[in-house]
Amino acid sequence: MSKAPVLDLLLHELALVAPGGFAVGLHIRYVSPLIMVNTYPESWQEVYTAKLYGLRDPTLAWGLSHSGTRRWSQIGLPDPFGILPEAAGYGLVYGMIASIGPMSSRTIAGAARADREFTDDEMSHVHRIVQRMHDLSEPPARLSRAQADALKCIAEGDRHAAAAARLGISESAFKARLTSARQKLMARTTAEAVQRAKEYGLI
Numbered sequence: 001m002s003k004a005p006v007l008d009l010l011l012h013e014l015a016l017v018a019p020g021g022f023a024v025g026l027h028i029r030y031v032s033p034l035i036m037v038n039t040y041p042e043s044w045q046e047v048y049t050a051k052l053y054g055l056r057d058p059t060l061a062w063g064l065s066h067s068g069t070r071r072w073s074q075i076g077l078p079d080p081f082g083i084l085p086e087a088a089g090y091g092l093v094y095g096m097i098a099s100i101g102p103m104s105s106r107t108i109a110g111a112a113r114a115d116r117e118f119t120d121d122e123m124s125h126v127h128r129i130v131q132r133m134h135d136l137s138e139p140p141a142r143l144s145r146a147q148a149d150a151l152k153c154i155a156e157g158d159r160h161a162a163a164a165a166r167l168g169i170s171e172s173a174f175k176a177r178l179t180s181a182r183q184k185l186m187a188r189t190t191a192e193a194v195q196r197a198k199e200y201g202l203i
Helices: 004-017 042-050 058-065 083-088 120-136 145-155 160-167 171-185 190-199
Strands: 021-029 032-038 068-071 094-100 106-113
Touching: 004 021, 004 106, 004 120, 021 120, 058 083, 058 094, 058 106, 068 120, 094 120, 106 120, 145 160, 145 171, 145 190, 160 171, 171 190
Parallel strands: none
Antiparallel strands: 021 032, 021 106, 068 094, 094 106
16 A cells, blocks of 8 residues: 555644644655655745755754754754744744654654744644654665566666566556555656665665
């Protein structure tokens, strides 16, 4: 069974406790997350990206060097570029960070609201949600031979019919292998599954 619907439910639960939006990077490895979801205002996302704030964000720096939760107002790290005051202008006035997992596969989530600080209970709730997402999205240690072979065919440019012929199976069987590979890698498309399989050294 695919884990994606469960992950979607957890993202919805996170959205309910973070009315100002949230950003979560699951299993960050070599700076790139396995899954990234960002619901902050698009205008803020554009500014954040254009100004390379990901390299300067004190909340992200805290998340990379600590585990647990912390309010943005209590991080205690310098913000020489004024990222947090600028974010407040986009409705991200109060926020928190949750950081989970080892440095080799860290999950970091930020959540915001415009009206007040997050309570301790809300922060604990966010932490539990993010922990469940982190556990649910743990990358697989390996693919089955059938899954790996199917993804390799796609990676090498074969279309479904050609790939099925190459593997000596029916086209429907080939599609079933791709579907199982996507589910195992928590990918929504075959292209995404191929990319993730490559990143994790599975093909």
